[in-house]
Amino acid sequence: MRRGAALGIVALLGAAFPGCHGSSTEPSGSPTVGPVGTIQVSGAHSVPAATRYGENYWCWSNYGAYVQGTESLVAGLRLGVLRAGGHNNDTNTSNGLDPFDEGQIDAYVAYCRSVGAEPILQVPLLRNAKGATATPRDAADMVSYCNRTRGYGIRYWEVGNEPDLYSDQGDVPGYGVEPFCDEFNAFSAAMKHVDSGIQILGPELSWKYYPQSGADDWLSPFLARCRGSFDVVAIHRYPFAAKDSTIANAMSDVTAFTSVVRGVRAQLDASGLGAVPLAVTEANISWDGAPENSTQTASPQTFYAGLWVADTLGAAIQQGLWAMCYWSLSESWTLGFVEATTRKPRPSYYAFQMVATHTGATLLSATPPAGFSVYASRSAANDATALVVINKSGTASREAIVLSDLPSAPPASLAYDFPAYSLTVLSIPDDGRTMQVWSYTKAMADVGSPPQQLQ
Secondary structure, three states, rough: EOOOOOOOOOOEEEOOOOOEEEEEOOOOOOOOOOOOEEEEHHHHEEEEEEOOOEEEEOOOEEEEEEEOHHHHHHHHHOOOOOOOHHHHHHHOOOOOOOOOOOOHHHHHHHHHHOOOEEEEEEOOOOOOOOOOEEHHHHHHHHHHHHHHHOOOOEEEEOOOOOHHHHHHHOOOOOOOOHHHHHHHHHHHHHHHHHOOOEEEEEEEEEOOOOOOOOOOOOHHHHHOOOOOOOOEEEEEOOOOHHHHHHHHHHHHHHHHHHHHHHHHHHHHHOOOOOOOOOOEEOOOOOOOOOOHHHHOOOOOOOOHHHHHHHHHHHHHHHHHHOOEOOOOOOEOOOOEHHHHHOOOOHHHHHHHHHHOOOOOOOEEEEEEEOOEEEEEEEEOOOEEEEEEEOOOOOEEEEEEEEEEEOOOOOOOOOEEEEOEEEEEEEEEEEOOOOOEEEEEHHHHHOOOOOOOOOO
């Protein structure tokens, strides 16, 4: 992130940070009041940060090959994993598009290596690269090609994509969870016969894992019938239809997201699988990114959708998910983090980058004031506390910050003026040096500016 001119939104009280105390100027049109609340951060129950930051590799050669040329931008996201999956990878020759064949696998692995991400590779359950019905042998051949012939050492694999939609989409009329589980077991066994060291993610459900799905619940039978065939439970989450992608829904969704994660974990616990990791391998604020439908205040290309990304990624890290992967890198629809034709990062890119760049190695507990989300962590060197703060209201406000149970004494008095609807990172050193501040606001997004380091 490049340094920018201070925007006058910082207020530090007391003498804790030399050169910063006693000053407070306010941006035009964004008055602050307060302190009106308190951000409380505690190191009493710290845990290691373990979540892999992830994305989805799309579009690779289809619909414009928009992922090509994005390597330098994507490297800046600090991805831990990059998934090659989705409906086209599962159907291969559907709609006359290019199959995800060995040449595409080679290009994908090269891309992963260039951006520093570990691959998650999906084998097709519907059609192989030649257009025939996919078989366990096809899956085994993919593992053999990657890990024996090419020596890629790909560790993470999936079987199919959103099988709970196969019947609804017309892929396999009448397809249900029982045949899926039988196929999943057969595919998994064939793949691990080739390389016993791989790990398999599943079931990659689109939505039929929610408790309210009732008779449509695919997760419970999967956990029972496929036990031993998977290593990571993986689901997808797109909370809103295009028409419901509003600011109010985006700012409140983290509560529902956390509830979903806890609900799935409760199912794992009830199945005796509480130690199995949980991942979200596809996510965006809406499943519909068609430009003609992306007209709401928090549609995927907007600043408010960026705040949603920061909020859900922060929550995923705090919840200890194995991975949190968003859809997608770049595409002609609005879901891409990088705009397809201009190759300019969208707000979701910058929001993701701020969280990924500034979340430290150890997670702390944080209690936010009303209208805020706060995610706290310690630096890898254990010499500073980082706060990712999202003001989810239309009012700028000053919040007191109270740190406790940390290696050194907290500042005597600390507060900060958070702009309305903003993403802020505060890095507070233990030794009393000046706090570092990064800010991302709608005003910055409106002019295409990246987040600014204010001090």
